[in-house]
Amino acid sequence: MQLRRSPKPPKSPTAADPSCRRSQTPVKDPPHGHDPTVKVYVKVKMNSPYLLCMDEDTANTELIDPYYLWIGPNERNLKGQINTDITETGKLMLKPFRKIMSGTYSCTLSYRTINNHFEEELTLKLFTFLVLGYREPDYSYQINVRYATLACHQLANSQFFEGLLSTVRGLIDGLTCKLTNFYHSCHAIKEPEEKLQNELFLSFRVDPFGKGWEEICSEVMYDCEDETNARVQKARDLIEKFFIRQPNVLKNEFADPTKIYYIEHSIEITRIDNCRSGFGKNEITHNDCANCCVVCDPNTYNSMNNAHCQVCNDIQIPYYGATTC
Structure with missing residues (x-):
């Protein structure tokens, strides 16, 4: 992922260096408040932004013999650690970020100043960050549709639903998605200024964890949620187009259209995050x-x-x- 560089120091004390924000915004900037600890969110398997061991004052001050001491979770000295990059100016990057790396990171900056009497003074400053890993949620989609039917208590309703599920499975074949949470019921519906009508309420969920999804994830170098979410979104789009554009095909394929037919515009799709x-x-x-x-x-x-x-x-x-x- 390409990172954008900015030569200017941060305008806010204890803020994460904006020079390493990514276009997919896997890192989220925290709000500025009275709490000296700054929250930084880092997407798992990505590099963190550079964390700065300075504030606005020190960024614009001559520092004599500056020394930077970074301490991570469990009071571990981060100097020389394989998953860290500490620059000569005290910037810290965690790479690549893993769940177990979440926790408190602090940097102590020590430097000397010389006053007008040529006396040396030692100054210490502490900067603290709470760095938390995050992942994208796993998407699944709840699909609800309605059909008009001649009678509620007929075997054709269940047969129709099974046939419909079989066709939908064929639509998403190859996307490593699966259908779950099947449900159907029949109710008598009275719309304003309309006759009483029996309607089938059909419901199912599509999620990305069908046969073969583990193999797909083992082949990608980046976070697998990006791949599985893209596949289930494509499955959702195919299913939506199927119901919107082909109601007549559905009628003719599963049942006598005089008995069961699709109620146009009845499809409802809800994303569920886990x-x-x-x-x-x-x-x-x-x-x-x-x-x-x-x-x-x-x-x-x-x-x-x-x-x-x-x-x-x-x-x-x-x-x-x-x-x-």
């Missing part, structure tokens, strides 16, 4: 990354690919990204 184990959404805590699956905080976990992390009341979890309680 997070991988160890990650979850939290629109309040992570409002700057509200649509991200952010690594679970200590004492929380996600073990079932749910949308949110859950509090663990049984044991203390001191680390980020727990998958069990």
Whole structure:
């Protein structure tokens, strides 16, 4: 991924260096407030932005013998670590970022100044960052459609639904997607100024984890959610076009059109987001990354690919990204 460079220092103290923002915005900038700790969100398997060991004052001040000491999670000295890049001016990059790297990173800047009496003074400044890994959510799509039917209590309704699912599976064959959560019911509907009509309510979900998805993910170098989400979005588009453009084909293929027929414009498609184990959404805590699956905080976990992390009341979890309680 190409990174854009900016020669100017950050205008806000303790902000992440904007020179390494990516076009896909896998890194989200935190808000500026009174909390000296700055939150930085880094997409898993991507490099972090450069974290600056300076503020506006030091960026515009002559520093004599500056020394930068970066400390990571578990009080680990980051100098010489294989997954870090620390420049001679104290900038830190974490590469590539993994879930277990989430946590607090601090830099102590020490430097000397010489006053008008040629006396040396030692100055220390501390800058702190909370760096959190995130992933894109896994997309699935809930599909709801309606059909008019002659009677609710007839075998043809179930046969029609099975035939419809078979055709939809054929549409998305090759995309490593699958259909789940099948459901159908029949109800008598009375629209204003219309006669009573029996309608079939048909529902199913399409998700990207069909046969062969593991092999597809093993072939990509980047985050697999990008690939699986692209495939399930293509499946959604194919299904939507099928219902919008081919209602007559559906009628003729499955049943006598005088008994069961598609109600045009009845299709409803809803995206459902889920997070991988160890990650979850939290629109309040992570409002700057509200649509991200952010690594679970200590004492929380996600073990079932749910949308949110859950509090663990049984044991203390001191680390980020727990998958069990």
